[in-house]
Amino acid sequence: MKSLLFLVLISICFVEYHTLNFQLEPGRIIRIQENGPRLSVEAERAKVISHRGGNATLPCKFIRDFPAAGSASHKIRIKWTKLTSDYLKEVNVFVAMGHLKRSYGSYQGRVHLQGASENDASLVITDISLDDYGRYKCEVIEGLEDDTVVIGLDLRGVVFPYFPRLGRYNLNFHEAQQACQDQDSIIASVDQLYDAWRSGLDWCNAGWLNDGSVQYPITNPREACGGRNAVPGIRNYGYRDKDKNKYDAFCFTSNFKGRFYYLIHPTKLTYEEAVQACLKDGSQIAKVGQMFAAWKLLGYDRCDSGWLADGSVRYPISRPRKRCSPDEAAVRFVGFPDKKHKLYGVYCFRAQN
Template identity: 55%
Template structure:
């Protein structure tokens, strides 16, 4: 385990004598973040002029109750940096050359919660800063949903998957978000990309086409795949709406182009798939009318199962990607907060 070294300074006025100066941890700072997001843990030298960049040593450690079990996160010595264990490729320093040794963690999980220690040695100003990280379950403010494009299932490489979620006012979901959605009852037999580059799918009701009827419920894992050549669906994560999702009352059924224009005429936009899932899951939106959405699909949200309207489960029901010229559907609109 790597710890801060004791600095011995030889006094110029008292030749041959010396003393050892050890920095002590300052009062811990509290940082809160949501599950699956990115977070910055603050740690910065007081003066940018007090250090020589090539000699700077920075150590970030996750502190355990028994400090003999501390976990190394990141060590940086001059131009050389190394991350460890579960933090590999997820931990970065903000601006080392500018004296900002704050730690950025990406794709935060519940396991990341805890106390972190920043130790900095530059030969003149040595500091120890503790930061306590609290992680809040982002699913209280969002919803995970599976998505495949109009051209059919298993047509997205990883980059396509990221962009597809963004186009639906969502982000690609993390494993922790998918896990929490599975605990909440999400069951989906098509494999989809997650933000860490793995391909997985959640099963609450084991059955033959989905890993076998005698298998246990859980997250089925395909593991890491080639991000450019492998093609799957994607799991997206939509946050709480910052606006109003609604069914636009119209006297006639509309084509897709007419639906887009109708929302514009109402000073709104045609709703996206992320909007309908967020309204359904987080606002209990319920309507048994099939309506156009921005991606050209037709769907409707049911939070109260009943005959002829998703009789067995609450769900966003998918109808089809119909010919955009047909006039068989209404439209769902979204009006953003001003």
């Protein structure tokens, strides 16, 4: 009898309060309604993978269990935003309501709704840039009803460590961002560094990531890198002062549109001669990110040390061999020599119009 009375009381409370919100975990709320959800949004997959210069469709569709209202105040509004690395801010990407559509910032002219059906809110992004990488939120609103879903846009590419001519541990967070940008890349994310570590990246110097944390990947534990008896993994210094603390940077780059090549020249060159030689050949002196992309994504292999735009000298080896990185495929770093030394060739890059 008591059990029956308890069930009746629960039923009365459930009818009385049409919607109950239960906070199960940060950012996730489950809504229980008297007659179930009236508007729901879903995505067929949580992540889409593309590359720089390519296209991507971020899936999103909405389901209603009520007929569309005829008044203008109940028109469906679709809003796409990009979540920032600190997850506290959102950047407007695209908004549509009926025939009214608007894109924002760098997305103007590059985004539109797929519109495969009347319930399709999927977003198409064309000519993808490195900055497009990240997490996007699809929000559908109709009257007092709304729901959201988050989809990640991942890019095929390569993570590489970077420090400037000044030496290691000379970049605050903002300088690290700029240093990556100057080398045709962006500052890497935690997920990108993790994927690079799983692919074998081993680097014993801490570097900034895009969320403001400082970390480094170790596949071969040793005394100077957390201890010989430590397990392989990503060492994490935590979040640091973006203005005062100084470290290296981990950069990420993807496919490029153009041609990366070693310039055949009759003599070795100083840095300035290298810059001019590429210009004379209709190109520009290549950047570090372009060398890493050519090496990792195109299998570029050349056992000739050459100048790059930042004043460093490097060469890419995809097929390890004697005298040319015998132990591993890698971009070999010679250093930042005196720019007046006439000891090296040059790598050039010709952008595709």
